Amino acid sequence: MMQVILSVCMAIALVETCCGDYHPEIKWQAHSYNDMRSWPALFRKGTSFLKIDVNWQRGWLCREQVRVVNRTDSRGCFILNHNDPSLIAYRKDYNTTADLVSILASPSHPLYRHFAQERRVIVALCFKGPMNSMCDNGTDTLAWISLVDELVTSLNRVRASDPLLNVEFVLDGGVPQACLIQRWRPWVSTGGSAVAFTANDTATGSDRWQVMNPSWPAMMKQYAAAKWGKFVNSSYPFQVWEPCNQDDILAASGVYDEVKISHPPGLRFAINIDVAQFEVYASDVTGRGLNEIVGDLSEPAIVQTAGHGFLISSLTPSDDVQVQYHTNSKPVRSLTTAQPLPHWTRQDGAPTTLSTLACPREMVVVSSATTGHAALYDIEASGQLSFLSSSSTQNVVGPTTAIVKAPPCDSSTRVPLLATAVLRPSTSCALSVALLDKSFNVVGSSACVLNSMPSLIAASEVTIVAVWQNISQVVSVFVFYPSSNFIYSGAVTFSLTGGIKTTISPKAFDVGISTSATAAVDVMSGEIVIAIATSGSFCFNTELRNKQAGTASCQQKPIAQGAGISYTIGTLDQWQAQFNALGMGETINNCATLVLHGTLTQGHNPRVVLYAHHNRTHFGVLHSTNVTADPFICGLPSTRKNGTVVDAWELPVGWTSQ
Numbered sequence: 001m002m003q004v005i006l007s008v009c010m011a012i013a014l015v016e017t018c019c020g021d022y023h024p025e026i027k028w029q030a031h032s033y034n035d036m037r038s039w040p041a042l043f044r045k046g047t048s049f050l051k052i053d054v055n056w057q058r059g060w061l062c063r064e065q066v067r068v069v070n071r072t073d074s075r076g077c078f079i080l081n082h083n084d085p086s087l088i089a090y091r092k093d094y095n096t097t098a099d100l101v102s103i104l105a106s107p108s109h110p111l112y113r114h115f116a117q118e119r120r121v122i123v124a125l126c127f128k129g130p131m132n133s134m135c136d137n138g139t140d141t142l143a144w145i146s147l148v149d150e151l152v153t154s155l156n157r158v159r160a161s162d163p164l165l166n167v168e169f170v171l172d173g174g175v176p177q178a179c180l181i182q183r184w185r186p187w188v189s190t191g192g193s194a195v196a197f198t199a200n201d202t203a204t205g206s207d208r209w210q211v212m213n214p215s216w217p218a219m220m221k222q223y224a225a226a227k228w229g230k231f232v233n234s235s236y237p238f239q240v241w242e243p244c245n246q247d248d249i250l251a252a253s254g255v256y257d258e259v260k261i262s263h264p265p266g267l268r269f270a271i272n273i274d275v276a277q278f279e280v281y282a283s284d285v286t287g288r289g290l291n292e293i294v295g296d297l298s299e300p301a302i303v304q305t306a307g308h309g310f311l312i313s314s315l316t317p318s319d320d321v322q323v324q325y326h327t328n329s330k331p332v333r334s335l336t337t338a339q340p341l342p343h344w345t346r347q348d349g350a351p352t353t354l355s356t357l358a359c360p361r362e363m364v365v366v367s368s369a370t371t372g373h374a375a376l377y378d379i380e381a382s383g384q385l386s387f388l389s390s391s392s393t394q395n396v397v398g399p400t401t402a403i404v405k406a407p408p409c410d411s412s413t414r415v416p417l418l419a420t421a422v423l424r425p426s427t428s429c430a431l432s433v434a435l436l437d438k439s440f441n442v443v444g445s446s447a448c449v450l451n452s453m454p455s456l457i458a459a460s461e462v463t464i465v466a467v468w469q470n471i472s473q474v475v476s477v478f479v480f481y482p483s484s485n486f487i488y489s490g491a492v493t494f495s496l497t498g499g500i501k502t503t504i505s506p507k508a509f510d511v512g513i514s515t516s517a518t519a520a521v522d523v524m525s526g527e528i529v530i531a532i533a534t535s536g537s538f539c540f541n542t543e544l545r546n547k548q549a550g551t552a553s554c555q556q557k558p559i560a561q562g563a564g565i566s567y568t569i570g571t572l573d574q575w576q577a578q579f580n581a582l583g584m585g586e587t588i589n590n591c592a593t594l595v596l597h598g599t600l601t602q603g604h605n606p607r608v609v610l611y612a613h614h615n616r617t618h619f620g621v622l623h624s625t626n627v628t629a630d631p632f633i634c635g636l637p638s639t640r641k642n643g644t645v646v647d648a649w650e651l652p653v654g655w656t657s658q
Contacts, residue, residue, distance in 0.1 A: 022287030022330075025266025026253055028278050029124070031242055032546040034080035035553040036095045036103075036111070037591045043114040044596060045275040046652030049122045049237075049268055051172060053082040053547075054097060054151075056129035056144050061085055067096045075143035078151065082547035084128070089550035097151050104158045104165060116164040122236075124190065124211075125151075126172035135179035145180070152184045170211055181205030190239065197229040213239045213270075216252050224255050232261050241270035242543060244635040246281040246291075253285040272543040273635040274590070274598035276567060276619070276649040281601075281635065283648075287330060290620065290648035294326070297644040302622040303354035304520060304611040305379065306362045312622060313351050313366070314644075321350055323366075328613045328620075328648070342387040348373040352460050355402040355518075357417070363388070365418060367401040369460035374401040374420070376438060391440040400462050401436070404475055405519045406528055407468040416443045416498060419466035419477045425453045433464065433477045435498050444498010449490045450506060455483045465519045467528050467572055474501060476572075480517045480532065481506075485560035486587075487515045487534050489579060509579055510568065510587050510597075511560040512537045520610035522571070522617045525656045530575040533606035533621045537566035539599045539634035540590035554591035563602040563627045564634050567649070569619055570595030571656050594658065601647045602627045602637050613650075620648035 029049035030042055042050070058076035062068055068077045079085075079094035100123075103111045115121050129144045152169075159165050171189040176182075178193070182205055192209030199206040212231040214220040220240050223229065231238065240252050249269060256267045271278050283289040294300075297314035304310050309327040316322050321344070349368035356364045356379075364385070367374035375390035391401075401420040416435035423431055430453045434446035465478045475494045480487065490506030513536030522529045538558030539545070546553060568588055570578060578594040588597045603623035611618050625645050630636040637645075 023253070023257070023266065023285055024287060025237070025264065026256070026282060026286050027237075027266065027268055028275060029122075029239055029268045029270045030275070031270040031272050032082045032543075033541075033553070034082065034095060034546070035591070036080075036099060037552075037554040039111055039114070040593060040658070041591060041596055041598075042275070043111075044652070044655050044657065045598075046655075047275060048119050049124075051124040051126055051270060052080050052100070054078050054125045054127045054173075055081050055084065056127070056147065057085070058140075058143075061090060064090075064092050065096070066093055067099060069096075069098050075147050078147060081549055082126075082128070083549040085549040089548070091550065091552060093552070101151075101154045101158060104155070104162070104167065107162075107164075115167045116162075117166060119166070121167045122170060123167060124170040124172040127175045128173060131174050131177075134177045145183075148175075148184065152187065171208075172213070176205075176208060178205075181208060188236070197223075197226070200230055210234050211236045211239060213241065216240050216243045216248060217255075220252060220255055224259050227259060227261060228263070232263055234263075235265060237265040237268045238263065239268045239270055242272055243269065244271065244273045244543060244633065245630070246636065246638040247640075249278070249281050250284060250638065253282065257285070272541060272546045273539075274541050274600070277599050277601060277635055279649050280647045281637070283330070288650045289618065290328065290330060290646050291641065292330070292646050293641050293643050294324075294622070294646055295644050299350055299352065300607060300622055300644055301352055301354050302607045302609045302620070302646070303356050303364065303518075304609050305356055305364075306358035310609050310611055310620070310646075311354055311356075311364065312646075313354060315350050319346075319350075323351075323354075326646075328611055328618065342377075342385070343375055343390050347371070348375075353400050353402065353463070357403040357405075357407075359407075363403065365401055365403050369400060369458075369462075372422075372459075374418075374440065376418075376440075389439045400459075400464050402464050402466050404435075404466040404468050406470075406521060408470070416475055416494070416496065419464055419475070421449075421462050421464045421477075421479055422446065423457065423459050423462055425457070431462070431479065431481075433479060433492050435466075435475060435477075435494050442498070444494060445500055447492040447494070447500045447503055449479055449492060449503070453483075457481050457483060461514060463515060463517050465517050465530060467519055467530075469572070478517065478530070478575075479506065480515050482512060482514055482534075485511060485513060485536070487512050487532075491576075507582065507584075508587060509582055510534050510537065510566065511558045512566065513560055514605060516606050516608040516621075518608050518610055519572075520612075520617070522651075522656060523612040523615055524617065524653065525571070527656060528572040529610060529617065529656075530570060530572055531608050531610050531619055532568040533600070533608035533623075534566045534568070535564075535604055535606050535623070536560045536562070537564045537599065539564045539632055541598065542633045542635070544633055554589060556589065558587060558589065562630075562632045562634060563604060564599050564632075565601050565603050565606050565621055565623060566597065567600045567608075567619055567621075568595055568597045569651075574656070574658075596655065599634060600649060601645075602630070602634060603645065603647075609646075609648075611648075616653075617651045618648045619651060620646055622646050 062077035188210035190213035196206035349371035378386040418436035429448035431450040486508035512534035
């Protein structure tokens with residue numbers, strides 16, 4: 001008999017009111033996010049500092065632009081893009097500075113509300129133009145200065161006319177230079193002369209430099225050695241640009257900390273990577289989220305528990321199964337005991353999926369993809385597992401079985417408590433789903449999702465999410481699986497008696513090589529949330545891709561590549577609407593208007609989890625790392641954390657609001 005071990009980890013309470021060595025004021029500035037279609041998601045991810053590139057162009061390029069107001073202006077035009085366009089790499093639809101003015105002047109604009117909140121938004125305008133000849137009074141210089149004058153006047157006028165706007169503009173990109181040092185007040189800048197590092201004189205203009213903005217590593221280390229000069233008294237955060245690798249982010253944070261001088265506004269990293277990825281990589285110093293090694297586990301799986309933590313299962317070297325009950329405090333601390341898992345034999349296989357329910361009591365279903373066996377247990381208050389029932393050879397149980405999320409607290413035997421996916425590639429229905437009661441008996445009928453498989457799919461690659469929808473009194477079962485470097489999803493809606501109401505055929509919604517999905521109740525909004533993690537995904541936001549001239553961020557054509565692990569998360573309604581809106585050949589990207597999508601980290605074989613901590617929902621992924629190369633500049637995780645890692649992003653307040 002194969003021994004299955006349950007290790008119960010009891011939490012050692014952590015006092016988190018004073019943050020210890022954590023620095024919650026370490027945050028980010030979204031860098032070169034010039035495609036405004038990405039802004040709704042960017043703000044929902046918690047961004048309040050962003051930098052746009054105000055790129056001066058003339059002649060043919062301005063005439064080609066569909067968003068430039070005066071295409072024949074002899075002074076030229078401002079487009080938003082870091083890299084200069086060329087005849088072989090340009091677009092006709094760059095956002096412009098006029099778009100920014102229009103957003104702020106239009107309360108009905110969807111983006112306006114993000115600039116009219118209690119939290120101030122800081123927009124840095126990084127100018128690209130005749131920077132090397134700004135003081136020569138030449139034709140180009142005068143044309144550029146005139147356009148800047150006009151822009152500054154327009155933005156100041158809009159801001160002054162609307163007391164609801166809470167936005168500030170900062171000069172970046174070497175502006176203003178000495179000959180223009182008194183121009184465009186009261187805007188402050190991110191650079192100045194060596195004298196201005198310590199001086200704050202209005203007459204000489206040294207007071208314009210208020211945002212310390214060093215590059216990493218040399219300039220930041222130089223400024224640290226000088227004890228930050230006058231900026232220790234600045235009301236603006238320090239900024240450092242533009243590290244994307246975790247070791248650099250942690251090292252720069254270490255330099256900031258080693259000076260031992262308090263600066264309440266904190267430190268901001270100018271990032272080209274995704275916000276969630278930065279939050280994971282910086283979690284060791286911010287205290288937000290997780291980036292924790294949990295060992296070097298074989299075939300791990302993860303699930304949230306009602307006790308504000310999660311269970312992780314894995315195979316021991318002797319092929320026993322170990323299940324560990326973790327808290328989600330930083331750092332993870334536990335006291336381990338062990339017990340055999342009842343009614344589980346070697347023939348039942350290694351558990352590959354876990355699913356829990358908290359009402360009317362906490363239960364967990366353990367299922368094996370290799371055999372299709374599943375067992376249901378009570379989780380006692382002590383953390384012990386109490387056997388309830390298991391599947392048998394007569395049950396229609398497939399490679400993945402999940403507990404239906406958020407049913408009413410009903411102990412009726414025939415309530416559809418479980419859902420299962422059955423994979424039989426050689427039959428007339430290759431993939432079907434069914435509802436089960438707590439004794440693993442089918443409730444109603446099974447529904448065919450796929451008649452035939454487009455390519456060979458392993459049982460362990462299929463994952464399902466089942467949700468009880470109280471208003472419509474139905475259970476929706478969503479199926480996810482990879483095929484040919486795409487991730488597919490389909491769905492079946494059942495009545496509570498198991499009757500098939502609707503079936504949505506699978507279609508691709510993401511790129512990647514493996515996937516995992518789950519559902520939970522968001523602790524702030526009370527809504528059901530669908531969360532999906534995918535490996536081998538496309539990194540939409542990198543330094544190269546944010547800055548390129550030829551393809552807009554929101555128009556990139558993703559392909560499965562590298563070791564990126566993406567996240568897709570939204571409420572049940574948001575997920576269904578986003579999925580239904582996808583046209584043929586379309587996939588969800590970083591500019592999705594309903595769900596949130598982006599890169600969380602790099603690694604392999606992700607297992608997703610949603611859990612609650614301190615009244616906030618966290619999107620977590622258990623995965624293996626061992627990523628040593630980063631050919632696509634997605635942002636390399638630290639090699640000091642090779643093994644099995646739990647990475648988690650603390651979802652920001654209001655993230656479900658569109």
